[in-house]
Amino acid sequence: MPSILSVTTHAKSATEITAQIxxxxxxxxxxxxxxxxxxxxxxxSLTIQENADPDVVSDLISWxxxxxxxxxxxxHTAEGPDDMPAHIKSMITSTSLTVPFANGRLLIGTxxxxxxxxxxxxxxxxxxxxxxxxxx
Amino acid sequence: MPSILSVTTHAKSATEITAQIxxxxxxxxxxxxxxxxxxxxxxxSLTIQENADPDVVSDLISWxxxxxxxxxxxxHTAEGPDDMPAHIKSMITSTSLTVPFANGRLLIGTxxxxxxxxxxxxxxxxxxxxxxxxxx
Amino acid sequence: MPSILSVTTHAKSATEITAQIxxxxxxxxxxxxxxxxxxxxxxxSLTIQENADPDVVSDLISWxxxxxxxxxxxxHTAEGPDDMPAHIKSMITSTSLTVPFANGRLLIGTxxxxxxxxxxxxxxxxxxxxxxxxxx
Numbered sequence: 001m002p003s004i005l006s007v008t009t010h011a012k013s014a015t016e017i018t019a020q021i022x023x024x025x026x027x028x029x030x031x032x033x034x035x036x037x038x039x040x041x042x043x044x045s046l047t048i049q050e051n052a053d054p055d056v057v058s059d060l061i062s063w064x065x066x067x068x069x070x071x072x073x074x075x076h077t078a079e080g081p082d083d084m085p086a087h088i089k090s091m092i093t094s095t096s097l098t099v100p101f102a103n104g105r106l107l108i109g110t111x112x113x114x115x116x117x118x119x120x121x122x123x124x125x126x127x128x129x130x131x132x133x134x135x136x
Numbered sequence: 137m138p139s140i141l142s143v144t145t146h147a148k149s150a151t152e153i154t155a156q157i158x159x160x161x162x163x164x165x166x167x168x169x170x171x172x173x174x175x176x177x178x179x180x181s182l183t184i185q186e187n188a189d190p191d192v193v194s195d196l197i198s199w200x201x202x203x204x205x206x207x208x209x210x211x212h213t214a215e216g217p218d219d220m221p222a223h224i225k226s227m228i229t230s231t232s233l234t235v236p237f238a239n240g241r242l243l244i245g246t247x248x249x250x251x252x253x254x255x256x257x258x259x260x261x262x263x264x265x266x267x268x269x270x271x272x
Numbered sequence: 273m274p275s276i277l278s279v280t281t282h283a284k285s286a287t288e289i290t291a292q293i294x295x296x297x298x299x300x301x302x303x304x305x306x307x308x309x310x311x312x313x314x315x316x317s318l319t320i321q322e323n324a325d326p327d328v329v330s331d332l333i334s335w336x337x338x339x340x341x342x343x344x345x346x347x348h349t350a351e352g353p354d355d356m357p358a359h360i361k362s363m364i365t366s367t368s369l370t371v372p373f374a375n376g377r378l379l380i381g382t383x384x385x386x387x388x389x390x391x392x393x394x395x396x397x398x399x400x401x402x403x404x405x406x407x408x
Contacts, residue, residue, distance in 0.1 A: 001168055002236050002243065002271065032273055033272055034308050034403050036170050038236050040245030042186045048367045049359060050314045055348035056359055063340065063360050068199065076191040087185060087192055088199050092228045092364045095184045095248075096235070099368070100274050100310050100401045107274065107401050109312030112367075129236045129243050131170050134272040135274065136305055136406040137304055138372050138379065138407065169408055172306050174372050176381030178322045204335065212327035223321060223328055224335050231320045231384075232370045265372045265379050267306055270408040 002131040009044060009118035009126055012065070012082075014057040017128070018106070018114045024130050025101045032102040032135040037114065038095065040127045043086035044118050045093040051113025064089045064119070086119035093117055101132075138267040145180060145254035145262055148201070148218075150193040153264070154242070154250045160266045161237045168238040168271040173250065174231065176263045179222035180254050181229040187249025200225045200255070222255035229253055237268075274403040281316060281390035281398055284337070284354075286329040289400070290378070290386045296402045297373045304374040304407040309386065310367065312399045315358035316390050317365040323385025336361045336391070358391035365389055373404075 009015050025035050050056045068088035070081040100107040145151050161171050186192045204224035206217040236243040281287050322328040340360035342353040372379040
C-alpha cells in the first residue's frame with residue numbers, strides 16, 4: 001500500500017521533506033525505480049529546488065506572490081483573498097513529483113531538495129501519498 | 137497496452153475527466169499503483185484542480201490568458217494569435233499527470249478533479265494515453 | 273539500473289533529446305510502460321513541446337525571460353543575475369517528465385519533442401536519469 005505522510009506547513013512557505021522521502025525509499029532495499037509523491041490538495045503543491053541557500057525558496061515564494069497577487073480580478077473569492085492565488089500557484093508548480101532511486105538512495109543532484117509549498121496564509125496539515133514504482 | 141481516451145474540448149476551457157480515469161483504475165481490481173495520464177498535444181494540457189466551485193477553473197483560464205496574452209511579441213504566428221500563447225500555457229501547466237490508486241480507487245483529495253485544459257480558441261478532439269503502473 | 277545521459281546545453285536555449293529517449297525505450301523490446309526522465313539540476317529543466325517550427329521554443333525561452341527577468345527583486349544574487357531567474361523557470365516548467373511507450377516506440381504526438389531547457393547564461397553539461405517503468 002502507498003504510504004501517507006502528514007506534513008505541517010507554515011503560511012506561504014516551503015517545507016523540505018527530502019529526508020522523509022529518502023526514508024521511504026530506503027525500505028525498498030537494493031531495488032531501482034521511481035518514487036512517486038502526490039499532494040492531495042489544490043492550494044499547496046510540490047517542487048524540487050536548491051536546498052543550499054534558503055534565500056532561493058524565499059525568492060520563489062515571493063515570485064509566486066507577484067505572479068498571482070491576492071488583489072487579482074478573481075470570481076472565486078468566497079474562501080478568502082489567498083485562496084484563488086493558491087490554486088494558480090498550485091497549477092504552475094506540481095501536484096506530483098517523480099524521483100528516481102537505486103540501491104536505497106534517491107538519485108537527486110547535490111543541491112536538490114524536495115519541498116512542500118504552502119500557498120495559503122496559514123499553517124495547514126497536508127496529506128502526501130508516497131508510492132514506490134519498480135524499474136522495468 | 138495503454139488506453140487511449142478521445143476528449144472533446146471547448147475553446148479556452150477546462151473539461152473534467154476524473155470519472156474516465158477512475159473507470160480505467162477500477163479495471164485493475166485490488167492492486168495499488170499510479171495512473172499515468174499523457175496528452176499527445178502541445179496546445180492543450182492537463183491539471184489537477186478544485187472541482188467544487190466552477191469559478192476556480194474559470195479564474196485559472198483567465199489567469200493563463202493574462203500571463204500569455206495573444207498580443208505578445210511572438211515570432212511563431214503562422215498558426216494564429218492563440219497558438220503561441222497555447223504552447224506557453226501548456227509548458228507552465230502539465231503534459232502528463234500521475235495519480236496514486238489503491239483497491240480500485242484514485243487516492244485524490246476530496247476537492248481534486250482531473251482536467252483537460254484547451255488553450256486554443258476552438259473545440260478540439262484531444263488524445264490522452266492512460267497507463268497503469270503497479271506499486272513495487 | 274537507470275541510465276544517465278549527459279547533455280551539453282547552450283546559454284538560454286532548448287536542446288532536443290527525443291532521439292536519445294527513443295533509443296532507451298527501444299531496448300525494452302515489445303513491452304509497454306512509461307519512460308521517466310529526471311534532470312539532476314535546479315537551473316535547467318525539461319519540457320515537451322512542438323518541434324516542427326524552431327520559433328516555438330525560441331518564443332518559449334523569451335517568455336520565460338519576461339516572466340522571470342534578471343533584474344527582479346531577488347535576495348539570492350551571489351551566483352549571478354541569471355541564477356535566481358533560472359530557479360524560477362525551473363519551478364514553473366518540469367524537473368521530470370513521464371512519457372508512455374509501447375512496442376519499443378514512444379507514444380508521443382506528431383509534433384511533440386522532448387527538450388532540455390538551459391536557463392543559465394552559459395553552456396553546461398546536464399545529467400539526466402532515464403528509468404523505464406513497466407505497465408501493470
